[in-house]
Amino acid sequence: MRSIYLKDICKSFDGNIILNNFSLTVPEGKFFALLGPSGCGKTTVLRLIGGFELPDSGTIMLGDENITDLPIYQRKVNTVFQSYALFPHMNVFDNVAYSLKIKKMTPQYIKERVTKVLKAVSLDTHMYRAINQLSGGQQQRVALARAIINEPQVLLLDEPLAALDLKLREQMLIELIDLQETLKTTFVYVTHDQTEALTLADQIAILNHDGEIEQIGTPQQIYEFPISSFVGTFVGKMNLFNGTLSTTGDSLSVHVKGLGGLKVYIGVRKEWMIEGADVIMGIRPEKIWISKEKEPNFPNVMIAKVEAIVYHGPATQYNVRLKDDRIIQVFEQNEEHFPKEKIDYDDQVFLHWRKESALLFER
Numbered sequence: 371m372r373s374i375y376l377k378d379i380c381k382s383f384d385g386n387i388i389l390n391n392f393s394l395t396v397p398e399g400k401f402f403a404l405l406g407p408s409g410c411g412k413t414t415v416l417r418l419i420g421g422f423e424l425p426d427s428g429t430i431m432l433g434d435e436n437i438t439d440l441p442i443y444q445r446k447v448n449t450v451f452q453s454y455a456l457f458p459h460m461n462v463f464d465n466v467a468y469s470l471k472i473k474k475m476t477p478q479y480i481k482e483r484v485t486k487v488l489k490a491v492s493l494d495t496h497m498y499r500a501i502n503q504l505s506g507g508q509q510q511r512v513a514l515a516r517a518i519i520n521e522p523q524v525l526l527l528d529e530p531l532a533a534l535d536l537k538l539r540e541q542m543l544i545e546l547i548d549l550q551e552t553l554k555t556t557f558v559y560v561t562h563d564q565t566e567a568l569t570l571a572d573q574i575a576i577l578n579h580d581g582e583i584e585q586i587g588t589p590q591q592i593y594e595f596p597i598s599s600f601v602g603t604f605v606g607k608m609n610l611f612n613g614t615l616s617t618t619g620d621s622l623s624v625h626v627k628g629l630g631g632l633k634v635y636i637g638v639r640k641e642w643m644i645e646g647a648d649v650i651m652g653i654r655p656e657k658i659w660i661s662k663e664k665e666p667n668f669p670n671v672m673i674a675k676v677e678a679i680v681y682h683g684p685a686t687q688y689n690v691r692l693k694d695d696r697i698i699q700v701f702e703q704n705e706e707h708f709p710k711e712k713i714d715y716d717d718q719v720f721l722h723w724r725k726e727s728a729l730l731f732e733r
C-alpha cells in the first residue's frame with residue numbers, strides 16, 4: 371500500500387494534447403474514483419499508472435519509488451479491464467493460479483493462495499468450473515481474483531462493471547467496496563458513471579473535457595458542494611440560472627432576467643462574489659419543494675406550470691415551466707401511499723426553496 375503521485379504529466383496522441391501538466395495524488399489504501407466525460411483522458415491516466423503508456427514528460431511515483439519509466443511487470447500495480455480477458459480454455463482455478471505457476475510457486479502454496487483469493491470474491495465453490503459456465507458477474511470476479519492474487523499495492527480498475535446488467539452491477543458495487551475494505555489495497559477506479567463513483571469511492575477526482583481536474587473530494591463534498599456548474603451538472607442533476615449578484619449587507623441575491631431576485635446564503639464569501647458579478651445560481655431538483663399551495667416562511671417562492679410528470683418509484687420528477695418560459699426539474703420523494711395533494715399536468719404550482727439550498731458559481 372503506497373500513495374500514487376502524478377506530477378506535471380504531459381501526454382499527447384498524434385499531436386493532440388490529452389493531459390497537460392496533470393498532477394494528482396491518490397492517497398494509499400483509499401478507493402479513489404476518476405470520473406469524467408467520455409474522452410477526457412481518464413483511461414490514459416490509468417494506463418500511465420499501469421505502465422501501458424509512458425508520459426511525454428512528468429513523473430509518476432509509487433510511494434517514494436519513481437516508476438515513470440518502469441516496465442509494466444516491474445510495477446506493483448495490477449489492472450482489471452472492462453473486458454475480462456480470461457483464458458477461456460482454463461477453469462476458474464487455473465485462470466487465477468496462472469501467474470503463480472509462471473513464478474514456479476509450489477502447488478501447495480498455489481492451492482492455498484487461490485482458495486483464499488477465491489473466497490474473497492465469493493467464488494470458492496466454483497473453483498473448477500469452466501469459464502464459459504459462469505455469468506458475466508462471476509467472470510468479472512475471476513478477473514478480480516486474478517488481479518489481486520499477486521497482492522498488488524495498487525489495483526487499477528477501468529470501468530470493470532460496464533458490461534454487466536444493472537442488477538449485477540449493483541451487487542458487484544457492494545462486493546467491490548467489501549473487497550477493498552478487506553484488502554486495504556489502493557483502488558483507482560475509472561468510470562463515467564456518477565452513481566458508481568458516488569457509491570464506491572472514498573474520494574473522487576472530477577475531470578473536465580480538457581483533461582483537467584475540476585474538483586477532488588469525498589462523494590458528499592462533490593455532490594453537496596460542487597465547485598463549478600460543470601461538476602454540479604456532471605454529478606447529479608442541477609437547475610442553473612445565469613444572473614448578476616447583488617450584495618446588500620450580509621444577504622446575497624441573484625437577479626435573473628424575467629424572474630427577479632433569488633436569495634442565496636453562502637457560508638464563506640469568495641473574492642469574486644461582489645456586487646454586479648456575473649454568476650450562475652444552481653439548485654438541485656430535490657431541494658425544491660413543490661406544492662399547489664403557497665407556503666409561508668420560504669425566502670424563495672416561484673410560480674410555475676407542470677409540463678411533465680415522470681414517476682421513478684421512490685421519487686417523482688416534475689418538469690415545470692417558469693414565468694420566463696424556461697423549464698426546470700423538481701424531484702419529490704414519494705413518501706405517502708395517499709398523498710395529501712395530487713399534482714397533475716397543467717397544474718399551477720409553487721416552488722419553494724431555502725437560501726442555503728442554492729449554490730453560487732462564477733460565470
Ligand code: ATP
Pocket residue numbers: 383384388406407408409410411412413414415561562
Ligand atoms: P472513455 O470514458 O470514453 O473511455 P476516457 O476519458 O477514458 O474516455 P481516454 O481513453 O483516456 O478517455 O482517451 C482520451 C483521448 O485520447 C481520446 O480522445 C482518445 O481518442 C485519445 N487516445 C487514447 N489512447 C490513444 C491512442 N493510443 N492513440 C491515439 N489516441 C488515443
